[in-house]
Amino acid sequence: DTEVTQTPKHLVMGMTNKKSLKCEQHMGHRAMYWYKQKAKKPPELMFVYSYEKLSINESVPSRFSPECPNSSLLNLHLHALQPEDSALYLCASSQPTGGLWGEAFFGQGTRLTVV
Amino acid sequence: AQSVTQLGSHVSVSEGALVLLRCNYSSSVPPYLFWYVQYPNQGLQLLLKYTSAATLVKGINGFEAEFKKSETSFHLTKPSAHMSDAAEYFCAVRGLTGGGNKLTFGTGTQLKVEL
Numbered sequence: 001d002t003e004v005t006q007t008p009k010h011l012v013m014g015m016t017n018k019k020s021l022k023c024e025q026h027m028g029h030r031a032m033y034w035y036k037q038k039a040k041k042p043p044e045l046m047f048v049y050s051y052e053k054l055s056i057n058e059s060v061p062s063r064f065s066p067e068c069p070n071s072s073l074l075n076l077h078l079h080a081l082q083p084e085d086s087a088l089y090l091c092a093s094s095q096p097t098g099g100l101w102g103e104a105f106f107g108q109g110t111r112l113t114v115v
Numbered sequence: 116a117q118s119v120t121q122l123g124s125h126v127s128v129s130e131g132a133l134v135l136l137r138c139n140y141s142s143s144v145p146p147y148l149f150w151y152v153q154y155p156n157q158g159l160q161l162l163l164k165y166t167s168a169a170t171l172v173k174g175i176n177g178f179e180a181e182f183k184k185s186e187t188s189f190h191l192t193k194p195s196a197h198m199s200d201a202a203e204y205f206c207a208v209r210g211l212t213g214g215g216n217k218l219t220f221g222t223g224t225q226l227k228v229e230l
Contacts, residue, residue, distance in 0.1 A: 004158075006158075031216055033218070040223075041222075041223075042205055042220035042221060042222055042223050043159070043205075043220055045217065045218070045219070048216050048217070050216055055216060056216065056217060088156075090158055090159070092159075092218075094216075094218075097166070100147055100166075100209060101209060101216045101218075102147075102164075102166070103149055103161050103164050104149075104159075104161075104218050105161070106151075106158035106159040106160070107158050108157055108158045109156075109157070109158050111156070
C-alpha cells in the first residue's frame, strides 16, 4: 500500500464554521506534512510532524491547528478561516533514509473553498 | 536556506520532441533532489530522485535527470514527448536544515505538448 488518503476531496465552509481535514497513510512512515497550494503556485509547507511530534510550523496562523493522533493519522483543524485561505491542501508522508528524510508521497488533496 | 530555481514557467514542445525542464539548486552540500509531476486537480507524483548515489537518475514514464555538481543543476529530460506528459512539473530539494525534513519546491514549469 503506497497511498496517502485525504478526506474530504472537496469542502466548502463558511467563515464561522469549524471543520477538519483528515489524512491517513499505512506505509509506516514517521513524518507527515501539510502543504497549501494556491492555483498556479508551488506547494507551500505549513506543518511537519516527525515521530508524531510537531517539528516544523512555518508561522501558520492559529486558525489552522494540526494534530497527529498516531503515526498513521494527521488532521488539520480549521476555524474562522478567510476567503483567501481557499486552496488545495495536500498531505504527504515520508520515511527516514540515509540520515535524511526520503521522498514525500502525496495524497490527492482537499479542495477547500471558504465563503 | 536551500532552494531550487526552475527556469521557464512554460515550456512547449511538439509530440515526439525532446523534453528539457531546467532546475538549479543552491547548496554548498549536495542535497537530496526530486522531480514531481502534477496533473490538474490532483496531488503530486514522484518522477525521480537524487540521493547522492548515481548522478544519472532514471524515473518513471521515460524521464531521467542528471545531477551536475559543477553546474548545480538537476535538469529533467525525456527523449520523446507524449501528449500525456502535459502537466505541471516541480523540482524540489530536501536539505539539512530543519532536521533534514524540509522539502522545498521550485516555482514549477507548465509543459505543453502540441501535435
